[in-house]
Amino acid sequence: MQKPLAYRMRPRNLDEVVGQQHLVGPGKIIRRMVEARMLSSMILYGPPGTGKTSIASAIAGSTNYAFRLLNAATDTKKDLQIVAEEAKMSGTVILLLDEVHRLDKTKQxxxxxxLESGRIIMIGATTxxxxxxxxxAIRSRTQIFEVKPLxxxxxxxxxxxxxxxxxxxLGEFPVVIEEKALQHLSRATNGDLRSALNGLELAVKSTPENEDKEIKISLSIIEECVQRKALTHDKNGDAHYDVISAFQKSIRGSDVDAALHYLARLVEAGDLPIICRRLMVIAYEDIGLGNPPAAARTITAVQAAEKLGFPEARIPLASVVIDLCLSPKxxxxISAIDAALADIREGKAGDVPDHLRDSHYSGAKDLNRGIGYQYPHNFExxxxxxxxxxxxxxxAHYYEPIDTGKYEQALHQQYQRIQNWKKGKKNAK
Known part of the structure; x- marks a missing residue:
């Protein structure tokens, strides 16, 4: 039985790893470890299909160490013992331990x-x-790296x-894939390469050759094979981003009907991860301090939607979209942090004042660290x-209050009170 395409295309060395250049690119941490042959156990965490197993496989291929794959939830202590015995004989074994968060105490x-001896280099994978x-105990013996969606x-x-x-x-197959189909396959799988390759293989092997002896993969074939509809068959392929943009701008503009319309288009396309991420961005970027409880309700709705999945996920999503639309904005x-970042990037930083510096070490007093600091709780x-x-x-001033909701009105009052105190107006209310 032939293994799935995603399995067959696993990288054989670091140069073949797709994405994750913040870890495996030139000069980055995992490549440095491999090139210096100073590997240590690590935990890779991130969404499914983003390359955790691929990185482990590439590390093994780049170092010529034996590579074994076990699952912390389903494989036994005896399976670990077999790997340990192999490590004793061969010197070092790279063990990819999937679902490492489910490792019980006996196996641990x-x-x-x-792990201490370095005989087994464990690469734990977890979502x-x-x-x-x-x-x-495991965490302290490993380095932790985040694997990001592709x-x-x-x-x-x-x-x-x-x-x-x-x-x-699939090079032996006479495949011709439409640009729209390729684009949709890369988008609809939400950064999950395994799903994309599985969908591609199904499309190729289930599509007969046409009269020109070609296997032509169209958008409709990809939609069927990944079970995700394209937002629209637009000419330039920009509809995906246009709908997301219109979704956020409709909420920002407090247009409930428009926001629900664009939500429905995203729901119909099955883009749950994109909807959830965008709603969390909106809650903090556009609603923000105008109505902070709305952000908490958004997180709750997103968690409910992720647990439920479609079609039921549409219910909490619709509720929170209406909530955000009609909230004070x-x-x-975001304006305050961006202004602060702009100063940092222009080199406007400067030294931390001496009285604010850490004084919890020997010799700090001699360096004038922490001297003169006044503890605010000792004052009115x-x-x-x-x-x-x-x-x-x-x-410098970064925060500019906006009085669009009761909460930020209260913040504004306190902010102004503090500014008055700074100017010596002791009785300012």
């Missing part, structure tokens, strides 16, 4: 000494946040390579007039 206790789900260009590159590769891919938070209103910004920008 067995693994720890082998869960390792800082929350991984046992501290871009459309990354996925298109991998698709083209699979279509051209005659040894491992404020972009003061938990406020004392002292300098916090560096001298270079001590008069």
């Amino acid at each position: 206790d067995f693994l720890l000494p082998h 869960e946040n390792p800082y929350i789900t991984i046992n501290p 871009s459309e260009l990354d996925i298109q590159k991998a698709i083209k390579e699979a279509l051209a590769d005659k040894e491992r891919g 404020s972009n003061s938070a 209103n938990a406020w004392v007039n002292q300098q916090y910004l560096p001298d270079k920008i001590k008069n």
Whole structure:
């Protein structure tokens, strides 16, 4: 039985890894480890199909170490013992341990000494946040790296390579793929290369040759094989981004009907991850301090939608879209942080004032660290007039309140009160 295309196209070395250049690109951490032959155990976490197994496979291929793959949830301690015995004989084994967050105490206790000795280099893979789900004993013996969703260009590159590769891919098939079909395949799988390659293989092998002896892959074939409809068959292929843009701008503009219309188009296309991400951005970028509880409700609705999946996910999504549309709007938070970032990027930073510096170490006093710091809680209103910004920008102002909701109106009042106190107006209310 032939293995799936995604399995066959796994990278044989770091140069063949698709995406993840922040980890495997020239001069980046994993490439440095491989080139220096100073590998250590690590945990890779991120969404499914983004390259965790591929990176482990590429590391093994680049170092010529033995490579074994186990699952922490389903494989037993005995399976780990077999890997350990192999490591004793061969020197080093790279073990990809999938679902590493489900490693129980018995298996963990067995693994720890082998990780300590470096005999087993464990590459744990998980979709869960390792800082929350991984046992501290394992976490302290590993480096943690985030694997990010692949871009459309990354996925298109991998698709083209699979279509051209005659040894491992689909190069023996006379495939002609329409540009719209390629574009949709790279978008509809939301950064999951495994899904994209699986959909491609199904499309190629289930489509008969036409009279020109070609296997022509159209948009409709890809829609069927990945079970995701394209937003529209537009000429330039921009509809995907146009709808997302219109969705956010309709909420920002408080047009409920338009926002629900664009939500429906995204729901019909099955783009749940994109909808959820965009709603969280909107909640903080456009609603922000105008109605902070709306952000919490958005997170709750997104979690419900992700748990439910379509078609039921449309219900919490519709509820939160209506909520965000009709909420007071404020972009003061994004404007403030962007103004602060602009100063940093222009070199306007300066030294941290001495009285704010860390003083919890021997010799700090001799360096004048922390001397003169006044603890605000010892003063009326938990406020004392002292300098916090560096001298270079001590008069900088970034936050400009917007009075579109009761919460930010209250923040504005407190902000103004503090500005008055700075000017010596002690009785300012």
